[in-house]
Amino acid sequence: MPLEVVVVPCRTDNYAYLLRDTASGRVGLVDAPEAGPIAAALAARGWGLHTILLTHRHDDHIAGVAELVAGFGAEVTGPAGEKGMPPLDRAVAEGDTVALGESRATVLDVPGHTLGHIAYHFADAEALFSADSLMVMGCGRVFEGTLPQMWQSLAKMAALPDTTMVYSGHEYAEGNLRFALSVDAANPALQARAAEIAALRKNGAPTVPALLGLERQTNPFLRVVDPGFKAGLGLSGSSDAQVFAEVRRRKDSF
Template sequence: MPLTVHQFPCLSDNYGFLARDEATGLAACVDTPEAGAILRELAKLGWRLALILNTHWHPDHAGGNADIKAATGATIVGPAEVTRISALDREVRGGDHVMLGETRFEVIESGGHTLGHVAYHDADDRIAFVGDTLFALGCGRLFEGKPDQMWDSLQRLAALPDDTRVYCAHEYTASNARFALSVDDDPALKARAEAVFAARERGEPTVPTTIGLEKATNPFLRAPHLAARLGAEGKQDYEAFAAVRAAKDVFRG
């Protein structure tokens, strides 16, 4: 039976995600940006929370762990780095798997934004929760990792099937689109950017995206094709990615 995902806004620009295994009725919360909002959504849906799946340690992703565990008794699962701000019941890393009822999540190493960042992939339902590694038309800042680590992480995600739905943790897409247009003139990107701007004007979310759409239009995944424009011609792919990331870090559009 399928996995049902319920998405809702949290904080200023985060999304909260509740995922329910329809075979058993058990639910997971992917990250805990805002405990109160998450508990209200659970009550509204009438779902029974079994797991908290953390992608990384940042407070807008693991800061609600203690309150949600106290209210629900959920098991907290995440990479070891989460213990910087929260206790863990189970530590995971790339190559592990986590069961939510009959739904199997593969844990994908996705460090770069933070060193121990992970993503959770439900292959049967073609769903990936990617935290702050991959965004719609963007990627996370390299607060702890190096460009080669982040590039490798993005390539692991890009290797997923093109129709995989990607649930990233922030609504950054309009800003990302403005940057993308400054470094890439591909017609597919231009069309997507127009759709993004229109959706945001209507107050509609741009998440989830898909792996195929990101491979076609995301400048961070397209970095090798943009190398010449950014002074990285003849460089290795991760160096081209580093040039795109550096340009985004100073972009003020």
């Protein structure tokens, strides 16, 4: 395994991710909702922290940055197109490469939730860190961008290999699942996944990461490309972007 990933629950429903490049031993972090749980996870493993990779400016993803930089001396990388970020040692955008030892991530611009939101795709490790863009069984609310922007962002990520594991920023799967069942109840893959998610949450286990191929089969925001899904919503003949916009509107008022 070229990249070891540790899921770190933070706040009430956030996730941060520790990444350890197994070849070099260098350690990175995707997002910093709060410093305490992250520092504890590092201490439990005897790890330092070399790099913090930020996805967007919302406080529940950056609040712990200053304390972690002060405590570990980590360098901070984040989106060039995002206003209101903590001080960055490196600002990155679409197509840039981020190195963690021998592991490499490609930066994807994924605006919609915020205008400057980015994701990190470690192709060799088959890992996508999508924060509040593509989420388990859902997608982030469109606060700053437009609905067409968010659809383009999701389509970009959905085009990655089905074997990609999606690491999103929150534990929203149960709520997202309830909505998915309201618009796609006849989907047998969704029915099966409902049982899996219920079992995970009953045991207090996270629903991240999620297999992208499974997201394509069950996430209503990715299902908008399917003619049968469109027909079920009474939207046959509508474009994928139009169906996405309608599904997002329904979720916002669900």
